[in-house]
Amino acid sequence: MNTSKLRIKTKKQSYNVIVGSNLIKNLLKILNDNLINFNKCLLVIDNKVPKKHIIKINSLFKKKEKFVYLFNSSEINKSQRTINKLLDILLKNNFHRNDCLISIGGGITGDISSFAASIFKRGIKFINIPTTLLAQVDSSIGGKTGINSKYGKNLIGTFYQPNLVISDTNFLKSLPKREIICGYAEILKHSLIMDNKLFAYLDKNANHVLKLKNPYLEKVIFQSCLIKKRIIEKDENEKNLRQILNFGHTFAHAFEATKKYSKKLNHGEAVLLGIICAIKFANQKHIIKKNDYIKIISHFKKFNLLMEIKKEFFKKNINKILSFMKKDKKNNNNKINLVLLNKIGKATYNYQFKVPIIYKFLNKELIN
Numbered sequence: 001m002n003t004s005k006l007r008i009k010t011k012k013q014s015y016n017v018i019v020g021s022n023l024i025k026n027l028l029k030i031l032n033d034n035l036i037n038f039n040k041c042l043l044v045i046d047n048k049v050p051k052k053h054i055i056k057i058n059s060l061f062k063k064k065e066k067f068v069y070l071f072n073s074s075e076i077n078k079s080q081r082t083i084n085k086l087l088d089i090l091l092k093n094n095f096h097r098n099d100c101l102i103s104i105g106g107g108i109t110g111d112i113s114s115f116a117a118s119i120f121k122r123g124i125k126f127i128n129i130p131t132t133l134l135a136q137v138d139s140s141i142g143g144k145t146g147i148n149s150k151y152g153k154n155l156i157g158t159f160y161q162p163n164l165v166i167s168d169t170n171f172l173k174s175l176p177k178r179e180i181i182c183g184y185a186e187i188l189k190h191s192l193i194m195d196n197k198l199f200a201y202l203d204k205n206a207n208h209v210l211k212l213k214n215p216y217l218e219k220v221i222f223q224s225c226l227i228k229k230r231i232i233e234k235d236e237n238e239k240n241l242r243q244i245l246n247f248g249h250t251f252a253h254a255f256e257a258t259k260k261y262s263k264k265l266n267h268g269e270a271v272l273l274g275i276i277c278a279i280k281f282a283n284q285k286h287i288i289k290k291n292d293y294i295k296i297i298s299h300f301k302k303f304n305l306l307m308e309i310k311k312e313f314f315k316k317n318i319n320k321i322l323s324f325m326k327k328d329k330k331n332n333n334n335k336i337n338l339v340l341l342n343k344i345g346k347a348t349y350n351y352q353f354k355v356p357i358i359y360k361f362l363n364k365e366l367i368n
Helices: 024-033 051-060 080-092 107-122 133-139 169-174 177-194 196-210 216-234 241-246 249-258 267-284 290-302 315-325 355-365
Strands: 003-009 014-020 040-046 065-071 100-105 125-130 147-149 152-156 164-168 336-343 346-353
Touching (some): 003 216, 014 216, 024 164, 040 107, 065 080, 080 107, 080 147, 100 107, 107 125, 107 133, 107 147, 125 133, 133 169, 133 177, 133 216, 152 249, 164 169, 177 196, 177 216, 177 241, 177 267, 177 336, 216 241, 241 346, 249 267, 249 315, 249 336, 267 336, 315 355
Parallel strands (some): 014 164, 040 065, 100 125
Antiparallel strands (some): 003 014, 147 152, 336 346
């Protein structure tokens, strides 16, 4: 069992992030090594997790008082209704603060499970076992929880750090290529905002990563987690520096909401489009170095990453896109806040633009 371990230290909680293969078979030992004890547990399992893994995990907890909620994970079900179902299970079965909620699934499953854990009796133990590449490199770390509403994505939520994160790369073998690319979007984002050496590594080895080959895969997962660790330890509650993690996401969240969280455009794909929009906008405003702009565009083309916003949206969608962008949590003074790149490895989080400026940009990008 080859593993890498990171220790995340925040004011609210310190916890380990463990990355490796074949970790689940040693799950109980890992919990014991990390001093995590409980009498009851609620397993919230993403219905996309292969049955063989579900059977294995269930068998590990046969000596515990265990409850299972099989979650039909989707942005539509990332809702208050699902939260109420989880809380009903916890309340009906008299869970206590020293009991545990365990998420096994992708980012949506982790977001909704951690939100339930954060509000049940003002906080219950929470373990995140991310099963998608996107969740392993991004959403499982940092303590952001949340649900969607008709007004936008993740507008309701808390900051609540897990007690432990276990990223077993064996789960990734069952993912379709589309899901792998979605996870790659977040790895690429991390390299662009803080680590030009990681970007250079990706530019050379992305094909190996996308084919889930080691040591390339585990290296970039670990490096992504390390970047996020450095950021959240300095700014746990997104007051300043942590906002750079939203690079590409102001556009991306608006794209997802405009599509009504349809499966036609999932989160990672929206992030890729958001990154392209952010660097094109930065290039137009002479914010990003021209050579770095060219390198990023070349990277997208080289690895056939989604980059054509005009294939997904039309001019008639602009007002709806902007209506969601205006609701972004980072905005103030009736302006839209964008995270933009100055160069590969350096992002700035406090650029603010009036809505007509963003409208003009989108109008130019969308030709129909």
